[in-house]
Amino acid sequence: MSGEKTLVAHSIPPHTLTRLAREWLAEDTPNFDPAGVCVGSEELEAKLLCKTPHTVLAGSPFFTAVFAEVGCTVNWIYQEGAVIGPDAVTLTAVVRGPARCLLLGERPALNCLSRASGIATRCSQLKLMAKSAGWHGEVAGTRKTTPGFRLVEKYAMLVGGTSMHRQDLSGMVMLKDNHVWASGSITEAVKVTRSVCGFSRKIEVECCSTAEGREAAAAGADIVMLDNFQPQEVHVAARELKNEFPALQIEVSGGVTPENLALYFSSHVDIISLGCITQGCPVADFSLKVQKQYMQISD
Numbered sequence: 001m002s003g004e005k006t007l008v009a010h011s012i013p014p015h016t017l018t019r020l021a022r023e024w025l026a027e028d029t030p031n032f033d034p035a036g037v038c039v040g041s042e043e044l045e046a047k048l049l050c051k052t053p054h055t056v057l058a059g060s061p062f063f064t065a066v067f068a069e070v071g072c073t074v075n076w077i078y079q080e081g082a083v084i085g086p087d088a089v090t091l092t093a094v095v096r097g098p099a100r101c102l103l104l105g106e107r108p109a110l111n112c113l114s115r116a117s118g119i120a121t122r123c124s125q126l127k128l129m130a131k132s133a134g135w136h137g138e139v140a141g142t143r144k145t146t147p148g149f150r151l152v153e154k155y156a157m158l159v160g161g162t163s164m165h166r167q168d169l170s171g172m173v174m175l176k177d178n179h180v181w182a183s184g185s186i187t188e189a190v191k192v193t194r195s196v197c198g199f200s201r202k203i204e205v206e207c208c209s210t211a212e213g214r215e216a217a218a219a220g221a222d223i224v225m226l227d228n229f230q231p232q233e234v235h236v237a238a239r240e241l242k243n244e245f246p247a248l249q250i251e252v253s254g255g256v257t258p259e260n261l262a263l264y265f266s267s268h269v270d271i272i273s274l275g276c277i278t279q280g281c282p283v284a285d286f287s288l289k290v291q292k293q294y295m296q297i298s299d
Contacts, residue, residue, distance in 0.1 A: 008158045009061050009080050012151075017065035020151070024108035025069055036100035044290050046102050048074075048093040051285040052117075053085035056124045057092065058159035059116030062152060066109040072097025081120075081159050095288065106288050115149070116156035117284035122277055123160025126258060135265040140165040140273040142253070153278050165273055173197055174225070176206045186212060190219035204251065210237040217245040223271075228254035231263035238268035 050057075057078050064074045076093045084090050095102060126139045140163035145153045154164040166172040175189045183189040186205055193203055204223035205216035213224040224241060226234055229252065238250045251271035252264050264272050 012061055017061055021065040021069045024066060028108050029104055033104060039099040041098040041100055044099045044102055046095045046288050046290045047091055048095060049287050049289060050084045050090045050092045053088060055084045055117050055284040056120040056160055057082050057084055057117055058120030058156045059113040062112040063109045067095055067105045070101040070105045072101055072105060102290060110286050110288060112152055114283040114286050116152050118282050119153055119156035119278060120160035121284060122281050123157050123162040127161040129261055133262055133265050137270045138163045140271050141277040142273050142275045144275040144279050157277060172202045172204060174204045186215045187219040190221055194220060210240055213237060213241050217241060217248045223249040223251055225251040225253055234264055235266050238266055242268045
């Protein structure tokens with residue numbers, strides 16, 4: 001396991017893993033587990049199989065935490081951040097524990113792993129595109145995440161090698177069009193917000209034109225987002241703004257997809273964010289299969 005991937009996994013506090021695992025298990029089994037009666041508590045072994053070749057494994061801390069809560073252990077064959085495959089079906093881990101407990105943890109654990117690995121795989125592909133093009137900036141996600149599942153999805157972005165962007169409204173300030181319209185102007189919005197967030201937070205302003213970007217930069221914004229610009233418009237606007245405000249960071253967002261991402265690469269653009277990193281992202285196909293028990297039945 002590389003040092004980079006190790007540090008990513010270590011960013012999640014143990015108590016957070018425990019809390020999330022308990023919440024997911026309680027959601028899936030709020031009271032009785034009738035099916036648990038037919039399998040009992042015999043110690044069994046289940047194989048975790050990945051059925052999506054070239055998947056970037058992400059979410060193993062969550063998967064392990066879920067099974068730990070129900071008294072099971074996980075032995076990983078692939079480590080976090082590794083590329084699984086290229087076979088159609090690849091043994092990824094082995095889970096051991098009481099039969100009914102294996103089945104209690106199965107679905108919550110698989111949900112986390114499938115979703116996180118799908119996001120990490122997409123992020124890895126986008127990062128490779130940027131690296132291959134020699135672009136210096138950062139590919140980033142957005143706040144367009146699944147309610148209640150943001151931490152997992154943001155974590156998966158890191159495993160895949162992209163930026164999380166801000167985690168929530170309490171982090172970096174982003175003044176969008178509605179903020180500007182409600183406050184009266186970009187200048188006023190930046191001024192009032194700066195009086196609250198002070199030196200410790202950056203302020204980003206969503207802009208729909210070069211003129212708005214210029215106003216935001218002059219008002220003291222740290223980052224200007226060029227929102228829903230066409231690629232050629234981005235290159236012109238970013239160059240003009242960087243020439244006037246060399247310390248300004250430029251983000252591009254809106255309408256960017258894996259198919260057109262390369263068109264937005266520019267030496268004047270620092271960040272490109274894509275909502276599709278989480279919205280509509282394919283999941284990786286994992287399954288957990290308990291090994292059949294062959295028992296001799298006596299007369």
